[in-house]
Amino acid sequence: MAAPKPRTRIQQINIAAILEAALEVFSQAGFRGATLDQIAAEAGMSKPNLLYYFRSKEIIHRELIDRLLDTWLDPLRALKPDGEPIAEIVAYIRRKLEMAREFPRESRLFANEILHGGPHIQDEMKDLKVLVDRKAEVIRGWSAAGKLAEVDPHHLIFSIWATTQHYADFDAQVCAVLGDDARAATRFEDAACYLEQLFVNGLKP
Amino acid sequence: MAAPKPRTRIQQINIAAILEAALEVFSQAGFRGATLDQIAAEAGMSKPNLLYYFRSKEIIHRELIDRLLDTWLDPLRALKPDGEPIAEIVAYIRRKLEMAREFPRESRLFANEILHGGPHIQDEMKDLKVLVDRKAEVIRGWSAAGKLAEVDPHHLIFSIWATTQHYADFDAQVCAVLGDDARAATRFEDAACYLEQLFVNGLKP
DNA sequence: CAAATGTTTGACCATTTGGTCAGGATCACG
DNA sequence: CGTGATCCTGACCAAATGGTCAAACATTTG
Numbered sequence A, B: 001m002a003a004p005k006p007r008t009r010i011q012q013i014n015i016a017a018i019l020e021a022a023l024e025v026f027s028q029a030g031f032r033g034a035t036l037d038q039i040a041a042e043a044g045m046s047k048p049n050l051l052y053y054f055r056s057k058e059i060i061h062r063e064l065i066d067r068l069l070d071t072w073l074d075p076l077r078a079l080k081p082d083g084e085p086i087a088e089i090v091a092y093i094r095r096k097l098e099m100a101r102e103f104p105r106e107s108r109l110f111a112n113e114i115l116h117g118g119p120h121i122q123d124e125m126k127d128l129k130v131l132v133d134r135k136a137e138v139i140r141g142w143s144a145a146g147k148l149a150e151v152d153p154h155h156l157i158f159s160i161w162a163t164t165q166h167y168a169d170f171d172a173q174v175c176a177v178l179g180d181d182a183r184a185a186t187r188f189e190d191a192a193c194y195l196e197q198l199f200v201n202g203l204k205p
Numbered sequence C: 001c002a003a004a005t006g007t008t009t010g011a012c013c014a015t016t017t018g019g020t021c022a023g024g025a026t027c028a029c030g
Numbered sequence D: 001c002g003t004g005a006t007c008c009t010g011a012c013c014a015a016a017t018g019g020t021c022a023a024a025c026a027t028t029t030g
Helices: A009-033 A037-043 A047-053 A057-070 A087-104 A104-115 A122-143 A153-171 A169-176 A187-201 B009-033 B036-043 B047-053 B057-072 B084-103 B104-115 B122-144 B153-169 B171-178 B185-200
Strands: none
Touching: A009 A037, A009 A047, A009 A057, A009 A104, A009 B009, A037 A047, A057 A104, A057 B057, A087 A104, A087 A153, A087 A187, A104 A153, A104 B104, A104 B153, A104 B171, A122 B171, A153 A187, A153 B104, A153 B153, A153 B171, A153 B185, A169 A187, A169 B104, A169 B122, A169 B153, A169 B185, A187 B185, B009 B036, B009 B047, B009 B057, B009 B104, B036 B047, B047 B057, B047 B084, B057 B104, B084 B104, B084 B153, B084 B185, B104 B153, B122 B153, B153 B171, B153 B185
16 A cells, blocks of 8 residues: 555665654745755755655645554554543553654644544544544543543543643643743643643532 | 724725635635735735725735734623622633634634744734733732632643634534534534533533 | 665646736616 | 825736656666
């Protein structure tokens, strides 16, 4: 199905360099805002050479999205039905927050895509729905067993996505609001602490 | 400071039509992805005529952002220090959710801007920080008075922004995951209900 | 080494796009 | 109704951009 693995050493190096550069540029400027010249410059090669490895701008973008989706949902997949519900959810939040810190560019790339209606990932959305529906059933089971408050599982998942990815996608705003002081530097730890409190106990005193 | 109000009737009509069209196009395609031709077509006029009213693409964008920011923070401003804390926060969440439903294009326009580092709104970010810091103090006071859990007020505000704007910015994903059934149709009501539960009581059974 | 295969590039092209301009159409108003 | 201000447009332009191509340059391999 997928193209056979890169044959030569040079191909491996250059394809990796291009994807790294494209991730940087796409995540900053969006698909339309990114130019092949920018990506080529960032990757340290000429534009025709870049196009020798990827036949079009869109193909680079697709490849990035494909690779991203592959790992993006791992934290959700890791939600274990037989774990302790609250602990499982807190662990999920921590994993998502960790990804927001480790892979902010991937998060922004994805956010950009969805923000514009996700025109390139209609198929993948179907798979996403299947996965989410399955995990929603798990959560519903937890609620039914009295181990979790009775909440809409889909919206619970949305709220976890929203609160964690916010720290990657809206980093500019987060940092601007927190200012230059130490609070901005510890924002991920502070967020983890706050979100655990929020999701477990809410805001009631 | 601002240009004197549109003089003529025609100016009022056309400027309004342009801003409406630009909001539509910018929010769908982003700044770079939007073209003057698209905006002009959407506004039902020729490109040179559009440029007669706004001298450049960037000026249209600035005007939209300016008008947006004017009202975007109203819900936060409305947070009353002498209200009942939990009720005030729930009311804030409902207002933000209402805005996500009523003004999804504005939300996406703003999200796009922040996602790309907010290059056009550095100044406005300063004002934002001032407002948030002030409201954070109010929240801290509520916690100190024992009327609210002890949480980081800034991150509390972030989580409200994230969870509510998610329904505007990531609408494509939300609808894809909820599917075609009635659940997608009632997503805002369901979200309001879920978020109230989450923020007040958390997920503990 | 020499052929075959793989890699790189400068020059080039068509299209898109933000923006201009001169002049014609329309409107407000005395 | 006439005249000055406002409004509108077709034609045009320069720059940017995605993409092509032939030919030069490396690298591998028999």
